Amino acid sequence: MNAIEALHTRESAAKLQEPAPDEVALEAILKAAVRAPDHGRLRPWRFIAIRGEALRRFGEVLAEALQARSPAIAPDMLARERAKALRAPLVVVVAARIQRDGKIPEIEQILSAGAAAQNIMLAAHALAYGAMWKTGDPAYDPHVKRALGLHEDDAIVAFIYLGTNSGGPRPSATRPEIHDVLTEWRG
Numbered sequence: 001m002n003a004i005e006a007l008h009t010r011e012s013a014a015k016l017q018e019p020a021p022d023e024v025a026l027e028a029i030l031k032a033a034v035r036a037p038d039h040g041r042l043r044p045w046r047f048i049a050i051r052g053e054a055l056r057r058f059g060e061v062l063a064e065a066l067q068a069r070s071p072a073i074a075p076d077m078l079a080r081e082r083a084k085a086l087r088a089p090l091v092v093v094v095a096a097r098i099q100r101d102g103k104i105p106e107i108e109q110i111l112s113a114g115a116a117a118q119n120i121m122l123a124a125h126a127l128a129y130g131a132m133w134k135t136g137d138p139a140y141d142p143h144v145k146r147a148l149g150l151h152e153d154d155a156i157v158a159f160i161y162l163g164t165n166s167g168g169p170r171p172s173a174t175r176p177e178i179h180d181v182l183t184e185w186r187g
């Protein structure tokens, strides 16, 4: 698939199963991630791969964090939260380790991590894998960050679920017409 075709056809997977990207594919995907633009060459990106038995432990962490946020939460909601970690055979957490004492604004470091996450989505698609980009409350939860070995002031920008799309084509989310989102400024 050429680059423009990958860009024009990427969409989120409907459902993910094995096989996940193997070591070779994951390395190719992460090499695309670190091609993200990066103001000041700060290299803010941190990637954490979670697979195999660790996905179960990740599910426990998500449930513990939900319980801490909502102590009266019903057990079936905790079970649902736990199960989220098992939506795919591989999760890549994308975070920004933000340098706050320099001249590059925090938002630009977070944007760079977002660009890295999008490169992961596109590289996975180009290699015929499916992907879903999720965040939600766990992305902002200090318990989740600590459990993943991140600092509390790191910014998690994505939990990217990766595998093989077994959900068939999604009803493709419509895209805007370019003329609806483009204006031309003529001074």
Ligand SMILES: Cc1cc2nc3c(=O)[nH]c(=O)nc-3n(C[C@H](O)[C@H](O)[C@H](O)COP(=O)(O)O)c2cc1C
Pocket: 010, 011, 012, 013, 132, 133, 134, 135, 136, 157, 173
């Ligand atoms: C920063 C970010 C966070 C997102 N978090 C979630 C999420 O937590 N749950 C969700 O269902 N979709 C989330 N999405 C949206 C989906 O990943 C997806 O892009 C959207 O459903 C549109 O589908 P498409 O990618 O096929 O166009 C997020 C997207 C971005 C950019």
